[in-house]
Amino acid sequence: MHMPAALTSFNARDVVRYDVPASLVVFLVALPLSLGIAIASGAPVMAGLIAAVVGGIVAGSLGGAPLQVSGPAAGLTVVVAELIANFGFKVTCFITVGAGMLQIVFGLSRIAQAALAIAPVVVHAMLAGIGITIALQQIHVLLGGQSQSSAMENLTALPGSIIDLHWADLLIGGLVVAVMLTWPTLPAKVRKVPGPLVAIVGATLITMFAGLNIDKISIDGNFFDALALPELPSGNWGAVVLGVLTVALIASVESLLSAVAVDKMHTGPRSDFNREMLGQGSANMISGMAGGLPVTGVIVRSSTNVASGARTRASAILHGVWILIFSVLLTALVEQIPMAALAGLLVVIGIQLVKTAHMKLALKTGDLWVYVITVLAVVFLNLLEGVGIGLAIAVLIVVWRVVRAQITSAPIGTEASRQWQITIHGSLSFLALPRLSKALGRVPAQARVTINLDTDFLDNAASEMIEDWKWAHEANGGTVAIEEIGQAHLADAPKAPPKRHPVATKALGLAPWKTWQHRPDANADPDASPILRSIKSGVQEYHRSNADALLEHMTDLSDSQDPDSLFLTCADSRVVPNVITSSGPGDLFTIRNIGNLVPTETNQDTSVEAALEFAINNLGVSSIVVCGHSSCGAMKGLLAGSDDDSALSSWLSNAAPSLAAFRSGHPAGRSAAEAGFCEADQLAIVNVAIQVQTLQRHPLVGRAIADGKLRVAGLFFDITTARVIDVSSTGVAVPT
Template sequence: MSSPNPTLPSSRSRPLDQVRQSIRFDVPASLVVFLVAVPLSLGIAVASGAPVAAGLIAAAAGGIVAGLFGGAPLQVSGPAAGLTVVVAETVAEFGWEATCAITLMAGLLQIVLGATRLGRYALAISPTVVSAMLAAIGISIVLGQLNVALGGRSQASAIENLEHIVVNAQQPNIHAVLAGLGVIGILLVWPRLPQRVRAVPGQLVAIVAITLLAAAWLPGAERVHLGGDLLDEIGSVALPEGTPLAVAGAVLTVALIASVESLLSAVAVDKLHGGPRSNLNRELVGQGLANTVSGGLGGLPVTGVIVRSSTNVAAGARTRVSAILHGVWVLLFALVLVGLVEQIPLAALAGLLIMMGTGLVRPADISQAHARGELWIYGLTITGVLALNLIEGVLIGLVAALVLVLWRLVHVRIDVRLAGRATDGREKWLVEVHGSLSFLATPTLVSRLDAIPEGQLVELDLLVDYLDPAGRDQLDHWRARYEAGGGTVLVEHSGPHGVEAPRQERALKAPPISPRGLLPWGAWQDVRADRGDRHHPLALGVREYHRRHAAPLRPVYEGLADGQEPHAVFLTCVDSRVVPNLITSSGPGDLLTVRTMGNLVPEPGSTDSSVAAPMLFGVDDLGINTVVVCGHSRCGAITSALETTRAGTVPTGPVGDWLRHAAPAIQEWQAGHPVGLAAAAAGRSEVDQVSQVNVAVMIDRLGELLAGRDVRLVGLFLDISDGTLQILRADGFTTLTDAETDELAHLMEARPAEPA
């Protein structure tokens, strides 16, 4: 029985250890996040046209409620820049108190969505539309806050903000401009300062510094006005007045945007740490509860916020305690230090928001949209949001994304060319189809096929990722007509098919990988004995290489033209089912492959240098320091060697002479080698048991051959039945799982070659 993991505390000591861990990691992290959250919450409230206290209420509610009940332990929630435009429009239409009620109802809707396990479906929205929406919000924030930084007021629309920027720029408030520029300057310089200095949040430093400077030298800059004590703002909720459709639209907008932003943030935060993954449905319920509380208390809408969350992770938080405590600190600050808040210049918060808004326009999102061919959707969504409003702009983007999906279903790339003449003198036409071939796109293909002269040889190569039954039927009808007119049609495709099935009945749906480089010939071409043409599968494979792979690989081969620097010598069996480059995902120049029957190695001192020569060449001449011996299940060579040993016969001929090298492995197996015993305990056949022992014995032989050299020896075993790969350890072979491959260096049992 293995000993318990010493890093895991006992059940009695676990609560105490958790308290110690929270004091050590979560409390300091919560203070850092609190210092970042306060200025951001104040700025977002100002940009939203809401009371400043609403930002602090939302920060406290998000931290405490979402922290307690959410499903993303390290995510920090609070008011977010992504909702400023929505809130501003809602306040303008319904008023602030009604906006609080809408926030409350949006929270209830989020709870329903999470409880019905619909949280993940919020991520089905096109990433391009989401990133464009955030970029448009960022641009709107920048335009609005530029007016504030110039001493004016933020307007309701982007166009109005542009007009007022021109007017305000002609007669700016110099004190406001200096306050805004001061914050922007500090935030631009802060990331370039030493690490110890940057341990203090730049946003906090910028707001505090400019507030202090403004108290002495910028009296003309307008200050934040809370309008009373924080407690006076609590409970300022009223039912919205308006048509039910307008109210429902506002509730749905707040709920969906808050949900999408929270879930996207949770997914992003999961990539920043190695702790528990987020439960998205529970997170949606937690966000709904936080919005219900925030709206009921008179606060802004709450979402998970990537800026605060990433700060939380970077500060060393380990549990949800950090997010909860950050909300407690915000609450205490709002109740005790209200007077300090009213000393902050509005232009300073505007500078902070300008930097935040600029950060929402991410060049990486633009590059990805361009790479996916969706840059026009990105631009259209931004234009719609800025010219109309957030809801209509996002709807325009979603419609555009759906149109693109439909266009991709209809659009296929069809290449038709004359490829010479067949052996019987007829013209040979090659037709290649790329993309998704549905019934919507098949008429285009058939019209191109009808243009081919009658009575010729046509090779129809379907390089498609999907072909629906209706489209296949139309192709079958065209082929029947063409062959009835004296022509010949050969169909090649990417999808797997049964060898015994008639050609027209084969399934043509391709697997989700590029089959030409990874699948056997039989998965993408007809290799039956009754094939009507004289092309050998090998010849078709070579043709396929020249058509699709030679050009993309040309730069690779050009880089290898002056020599090779492989990373490992790979010794394996001649069995055609074992493909070293496939099971190692390697390419040209990666492996120096040596293949022998049964991956056998002649005994040390043997005159047979068929294995020793390439091994020594790889290690001594090429400088390779890793040697792999890869056996496999159901090995024919080991089967023959075991049968002749049991029969007591002496193998003859070249094959028999070679199989004698397997005798030591069989003897070790019969003597109870640990690897063989482990294989037997795992239910392996006797042939597989010997094959696994053989890998260990061959590694020992190579250790003698390579004695004195700094070489790592690695044993692998491929299970032909399911394609899994196992690695040799001291007590047998262990299957490589996703988790284990992260520690592959420790599992490989790699060791320097030593003399026996």
């Protein structure tokens, strides 16, 4: 849900109108979740409510994400359960206090955003692993049995739980699962009531009225009796410190990722991550000191908060107040909730942490192995080891992708020509030496070799191997030409530590040869002219980088063409029709000549006439475009005048009407002068307008225009600004 930024300021009217209703909805969602997470963690039931109260009030007041709602989270369930099993609950509270202190250090040192330097695929897999672990634990409770201490034990004990299932527990737990799964499909008006609340209340009422004999939540004492100070560990301080670090890191990452997700849901103030760490750390210290579970930002509650219309942090704070009031005054109601009902709720929550969208994304991005291995490690080892293994694999894959150069070695032409081409693209380091050596080893002795080196990183080891191989190959009668297309050069490698250079941009049809081609090696073919070398190098680069991309567009054009326009432009090398019109193969039927001229009847050029006839009669083009350009040599020649009998002067006589129109004050010329164009460019613009008129008077073109089958237009390419301008008989339309 997106809200206007103007409504994010804190005032009493906003609180009453928006935040109070939103806080009540969040309270109804958070209550059963807090109870269920406490039970799944093996902690006292009230510990979940204490954490919910502290998370709402403390983290809501001090945190840096105004619309984020904090409390006990499913993401820490596995860790907390293991800590309680190893140390007991009160020492776990001490660990929670330590984790809170560490989070405050994170916030004060302003390194909170560093916690986001974790591959999203690892976080997604971590949550999926947690979800699977929770589901495996709670499925036993849903069947009326007891959960085991590890995922493997839960798996092996599952057949026994199915054989010995209690139908009453299965009925109540199954009812909750069914409600939770079907609730999102119901009409929006119905879904205004939180699904978890409906499921738990419904299951509780059925249990009460049907008189079912199933286990229910047991609470010793009231809310204030549950408040208790933590205990110091009696030993094993290394494991305690590891627990503090684990809780702090997981709680921080989960809170920050939740804050990032919440920021995407609204248009109000963005999260201050360092302040959020201070708020989360303070909440964990107080929760641990009071006998509560660890606290994190929770995406389920936070998204509910935004969707319910919350405008300020008052909603998160009030939701904590409502939980406090409920915990103090209505504890007896909690004891009526069946354990199987909360188990069903937690099974669904666990399943929902495993998202198919995350798996599909990992498959598309090539990270599926990271996802799968992390999930398995989290489930069958533990959370910290699983995340560590996942991160290690993700880092290795990134290093592999970054440093892995593309190396190809293949002959060119016939076997008798003995010409070979070796192409190296990417980052070339000592890690690639085995593959580089293999590619070089395939080249036969005395072959004429071209090495295209397109690298952004090149270390001395790789440089030395290439130079040594070049020396040995030439000593055996071969030749080696090295074309260094990239920005990292062989000669620089022995002089300084290697560094990454951005690879030169070689966009097809945009970058001239001179911006990326380098002078050929001295051992290159001496019979080839420098111009031919440039063309051949360009063709080779086209085959390497663009031929495959172009092929997919040529499939439908292999037998015929169906261009939309005939494009008449100057032969000037600076005008590239397909670039300035963002067109591709099959779009333009192009005529190029000096001055973009249409010869008159008295001095006819049959090539232009033939092209017009073929384009209109055979291809059925819908438009003809005349495109002139700035700094045109033909227009400068017209202004200078010439009386010689050269072929160029004879050709330019076709532009005499344009020169006459310009000197007589043609509107297009006056408009161009007002736009600041020089005299030669003014003439070029008038020339476009006159050539358009000449085409419109052409018998074949004129008939097609009269029949509504054809349009004729004029363009002008301003080389100085690289902008294309519309030209009409009255002037130019210069883009701003």
